[in-house]
Amino acid sequence: xxxxxxxxxxxxxxxxxxxxxxxxVVNGNTNVRSETKQRVEEVISRLGYRPxxxxxxxxxxxxxxxxxxxxDVTDVYFSELARGIDDVAQMYKxxxxxxxxxxxxxxxVEVFESLLGKQVDxxxxxxxxxxxxxxxxxxxxxxxVVFAGSVDATSTEASVNIDYVTAVEEVxxxxxxxxxxxxxxxxGPIEHSINQDYKLVGYKRALDAAGIEFDESLxxxxxxxxxxxxxxxxxxxxxxxxxxxxxxxxxxxxLLNALTDAGVSVPxxxxxxxxxxxxxxxxxxxxxxxxxxxIYDLGAVAMRMLTKLMNDEELPIKxxxxxxxxxxxxxxx
Amino acid sequence: xxxxxxxxxxxxxxxxxxxxxxxxVVNGNTNVRSETKQRVEEVISRLGYRPxxxxxxxxxxxxxxxxxxxxDVTDVYFSELARGIDDVAQMYKxxxxxxxxxxxxxxxVEVFESLLGKQVDxxxxxxxxxxxxxxxxxxxxxxxVVFAGSVDATSTEASVNIDYVTAVEEVxxxxxxxxxxxxxxxxGPIEHSINQDYKLVGYKRALDAAGIEFDESLxxxxxxxxxxxxxxxxxxxxxxxxxxxxxxxxxxxxLLNALTDAGVSVPxxxxxxxxxxxxxxxxxxxxxxxxxxxIYDLGAVAMRMLTKLMNDEELPIKxxxxxxxxxxxxxxx
DNA sequence: CTGTTAGCGCCTTCAG
DNA sequence: CTGAAGGCGCTAACAG
Numbered sequence: 001x002x003x004x005x006x007x008x009x010x011x012x013x014x015x016x017x018x019x020x021x022x023x024x025v026v027n028g029n030t031n032v033r034s035e036t037k038q039r040v041e042e043v044i045s046r047l048g049y050r051p052x053x054x055x056x057x058x059x060x061x062x063x064x065x066x067x068x069x070x071x072d073v074t075d076v077y078f079s080e081l082a083r084g085i086d087d088v089a090q091m092y093k094x095x096x097x098x099x100x101x102x103x104x105x106x107x108x109v110e111v112f113e114s115l116l117g118k119q120v121d122x123x124x125x126x127x128x129x130x131x132x133x134x135x136x137x138x139x140x141x142x143x144x145v146v147f148a149g150s151v152d153a154t155s156t157e158a159s160v161n162i163d164y165v166t167a168v169e170e171v172x173x174x175x176x177x178x179x180x181x182x183x184x185x186x187x188g189p190i191e192h193s194i195n196q197d198y199k200l201v202g203y204k205r206a207l208d209a210a211g212i213e214f215d216e217s218l219x220x221x222x223x224x225x226x227x228x229x230x231x232x233x234x235x236x237x238x239x240x241x242x243x244x245x246x247x248x249x250x251x252x253x254x255l256l257n258a259l260t261d262a263g264v265s266v267p268x269x270x271x272x273x274x275x276x277x278x279x280x281x282x283x284x285x286x287x288x289x290x291x292x293x294x295i296y297d298l299g300a301v302a303m304r305m306l307t308k309l310m311n312d313e314e315l316p317i318k319x320x321x322x323x324x325x326x327x328x329x330x331x332x333x
Numbered sequence: 334x335x336x337x338x339x340x341x342x343x344x345x346x347x348x349x350x351x352x353x354x355x356x357x358v359v360n361g362n363t364n365v366r367s368e369t370k371q372r373v374e375e376v377i378s379r380l381g382y383r384p385x386x387x388x389x390x391x392x393x394x395x396x397x398x399x400x401x402x403x404x405d406v407t408d409v410y411f412s413e414l415a416r417g418i419d420d421v422a423q424m425y426k427x428x429x430x431x432x433x434x435x436x437x438x439x440x441x442v443e444v445f446e447s448l449l450g451k452q453v454d455x456x457x458x459x460x461x462x463x464x465x466x467x468x469x470x471x472x473x474x475x476x477x478v479v480f481a482g483s484v485d486a487t488s489t490e491a492s493v494n495i496d497y498v499t500a501v502e503e504v505x506x507x508x509x510x511x512x513x514x515x516x517x518x519x520x521g522p523i524e525h526s527i528n529q530d531y532k533l534v535g536y537k538r539a540l541d542a543a544g545i546e547f548d549e550s551l552x553x554x555x556x557x558x559x560x561x562x563x564x565x566x567x568x569x570x571x572x573x574x575x576x577x578x579x580x581x582x583x584x585x586x587x588l589l590n591a592l593t594d595a596g597v598s599v600p601x602x603x604x605x606x607x608x609x610x611x612x613x614x615x616x617x618x619x620x621x622x623x624x625x626x627x628i629y630d631l632g633a634v635a636m637r638m639l640t641k642l643m644n645d646e647e648l649p650i651k652x653x654x655x656x657x658x659x660x661x662x663x664x665x666x
Numbered sequence: 667c668t669g670t671t672a673g674c675g676c677c678t679t680c681a682g
Numbered sequence: 683c684t685g686a687a688g689g690c691g692c693t694a695a696c697a698g
Contacts, residue, residue: 005475007691018669023693031667053451054390055691058674063387065430065451074416079406086406086433090444095451097398098431100419111423118386118398118428142338226612253616260618279559283586285593285618340675351685356677364683388675391690 006047015043026051057119065095066306067115067123071103075224076249076278077295078126081149084299085124092307094121103129103192109137116141122306124299125157126150128192144309148302149295153197158315160302162293162324164194168202168245169209171273171291171326175243176210178271178333183207184241186232186255188224188248195221199247199275222251229254233262243271249280252288256331272331286330293324339380348376359384390452398428399639400448400456404436408557409582409611410628411459414482417632418457425640427454436462436525442470449474455639457632458490459483461525477642481635482628486530491648493635495626495657497527501535501578502542504606504624504659508576509543511604511666516540517574519565519588521557521581528554532580532608555584562587566595576604582613582621589617589664605664619663626657 008026012019017036024032025040032040043049057063068085070078082098089096097118099111108127112134115123123145125138130152138145138157147159175183185203187195200219207214217239222228229251236244236255246252252274256266264270266286274281274290281288301320308315341359345352350369357365358373365373376382390396401418403411415431422429430451432444441460445467448456456478458471463485471478471490480492508516518536520528533552540547550572555561562584569577569588579585585607589599597603599619607614607623614621634653641648 009691019692020670020694021668024668027693033667036667050446050450052391052691054387054396055674056693057387058385058391058676059691059693061674061693068431072416073406073412073419074409076407076409079412082431083405083407083433086431090432095430095432095447097428098401098415098419099423099428100416113383114428117383226616250612257616257618279583280613280616283559283590283613283616285590342675352676353678353685354683357684360677366683369683385675388690389677391692392675392677394677394690 006049007052008049011040011043011047011049014047015040061119063119063121064093065097065118065120066303066310067097067099067111067118067120069099069101069108069111069115069123069125069127071101071127073098073100076280077149077276080278080295081126081299081302084296084301085148085303088300088303088307092303094303094307101127103127105129105131105134108134112137112141116143122146122310124148124302124306128152128194129189130155130193144306146302146306146309149298151194151198153193156318158305158309158318158320160298160305160320160322162298163321164198165202165205167275167291167293167324167326168199168247169205170202171275172203172206172245173209174326174332175245175271175273176206176212178243180243180271181212182215182218182239182241182243184218184220184236184239184244186229186236186244186246186251187219187221188251190219190221195247203245224248224251226250226254229256230258233258237262237264242269244273246272246274249274249276249278249288249290252290253280253284256284256286256288267331267333271333274331277327281329289329289332290327291324292327294322297322339382340385341382344373344376344380344382347380348373394452396452396454397426398430398451398453399636399643400430400432400444400451400453402432402434402441402444402448402456402458402460404434404460406431406433409613410482410609413611413628414459414632414635417629417634418481418636421633421636421640425636427636427640434460436460438462438464438467441467445470445474449476455479455643457481457635457639461485461527462522463488463526477639479635479639479642482631484527484531486526489651491638491642491651491653493631493638493653493655495631496654497531498535498538500608500624500626500657500659501532501580502539503535504608505536505539505578506542507659507665508578508604508606509539509545511576513576513604514545515548515551515572515574515576517551517553517569517572517577519562519569519577519579519584520552520554521584523552523554528580536578557581557584559583559587562589563591566591570595570597575602577606579605579607582607582609582611582623585621585623586613586617589619589621600664600666604666607664610660614662622662622665623660624657625660627655630655 277290610623610625
């Protein structure tokens with residue numbers, strides 16, 4: 001009861017050619033007389049021959065498989081990225097091995113190693129947590145890696161992102177312009193490079209530009225989920241903030257509902273801007289104003305870059321910045 | 334610039350043993366003197382040897398890789414299932430090749446074939462769309478397949494689900510008990526077996542039990558997303574329904590907001606029950622009452638079943654039914 | 667245009 | 683307990 005009943009040999013015998021010829025037609029090599037090619041193709045479909053990708057991978061040293069490291073498929077932001085990745089991967093005939101890392105360094109190392117063992121042709125990395133150990137492993141491995149919707153200030157890998165600094169700076173400026181003196185920066189774990197080295201920097205720049213002094217107590221962090229956001233409600237209020245830039249839609253939804261439940265009227269008494277423009281932003285009442293970013297495209301472009309890298313092509317630009325925007329909804333005035 | 338610098342031969346030479354011995358220690362074969370075993374292990378870690386899974390797969394005919402067919406990673410229901418799958422897969426040292434099908438028959442066939450080509454040891458299928466063609470392919474393939482959170486009334490594959498019929502019957506009964514004569518059944522595509530052969534059946538049973546005649550015009554279908562749900566608002570109202578059982582949380586959120594925006598007060602003038610109890614149910618205002626189901630566990634158990642199948646163990650029960658429940662929130666009285 | 671011949675890196679009998 | 687040898691199914695020169 002083998003997975004594989006018939007092999008290239010069976011086809012060769014049946015078509016009265018050598019296995020090399022069968023291999024040629026299967027791989028679209030043009031050096032085959034169209035007559036024999038047709039004969040082979042006929043036998044292939046008659047026998048239902050399906051090339052064994054494992055054997056092919058061993059012989060050719062290419063698996064047409066890439067590894068995708070994702071913090072959590074369950075996160076809407078990352079799953080949208082993954083969708084973009086998968087669509088262009090399928091387009092280029094690559095399969096995807098997906099592995100959740102939970103943003104844990106040890107798990108990341110583990111799945112990375114196992115991906116290398118599987119001889120993937122490339123790796124797409126999503127996540128914002130790495131230590132020097134991981135960075136070193138990435139750089140010393142011989143497979144191309146590209147970061148999708150994820151940044152590491154000190155990494156030299158290729159990546160696709162938006163300009164997080166400017167995006168956050170812009171929305172913070174909007175809030176400041178609306179006369180808010182105390183704008184909270186509601187963030188995920190501050191040790192994540194994307195928060196510390198990018199979004200927070202944008203936030204500070206806007207404050208600077210407006211001559212507002214940075215206040216550490218307005219930087220409020222928690223996990224990227226609804227419950228955490230909800231629990232932050234009282235903390236944000238306690239800090240006397242009257243507006244907030246939130247780095248995650250789930251958190252923003254939680255914060256919004258907490259404020260509403262506490263009798264704070266949004267946007268009249270408090271304004272909120274979130275960053276990912278996921279479908280959540282439209283489900284909450286009022287709907288969430290948000291930075292917009294082409295999440296799907298981030299994934300798609302990253303995958304496209306990876307195909308080039310795997311094809312030993314040079315990348316004109318290693319760090320790709322896609323355009324962002326802003327959509328005003330009900331949580332801002 | 335090979336992916337694989339050092340092979341089993343290198344280790345063998347360095348440790349002054351044959352490659353067979355190295356293979357034995359790598360595979361945990363006990364027939365190795367502990368002394369030589371240690372020597373080999375020392376060399377392995379010193380050289381940083383990492384077994385080539387592709388070569389191993391070719392030689393052993395096992396890839397420790399499974400295929401996961403998912404309608405759309407972006408869907409919260411399925412991504413939660415996928416998370417359960419991945420977690421126990423990692424536990425059993427299996428890798429996952431993920432492929433989106435978009436519930437399209439042609440795409441499903443395509444990814445299924447490509448998964449077989451990759452010599453996966455098993456396949457986990459999520460989705461509710463299949464024609465006889467796919468069914469036949471599943472059944473004639475030599476790799477085990479299990480359905481996770483997905484049903485096909487005429488399939489003989491192993492599967493893990495909840496009792497959709499009863500679950501929907503129960504909540505419909507609740508609504509009927511609240512004096513509603515016209516309860517809408519808001520469904521995804523009715524050609525999906527899960528809707529047609531399960532949930533709709535439960536809905537009808539509850540009606541029957543209450544002596545209410547089934548009214549075709551109260552079966553309202555659309556796509557499984559927020560926008561579709563929102564657009565259904567006027568249709569549901571047009572059908573004079575005063576309550577609805579909705580088969581998808583995104584749709585339910587859309588319907589809820591549409592009704593609210595139309596000035597219909599939920600739950601006073603209209604009651605809604607949804608089915609997946611995803612985090613969306615808690616974000617909407619009022620919060621959505623919902624059937625509860627152990628989505629993560631559905632995936633986890635399905636993966637566990639698959640490991641048994643791949644291990645040629647018999648399954649005591651082919652169709653696993655996990656318990657469901659109900660949580661009352663703000664959209665019901 | 668087609669066939670022959672080596673491997674790819676590892677597992678797995680079969681001897682010893 | 684250990685080594686030798688033959689594949690697994692396919693690709694990739696190399697001849698012809």
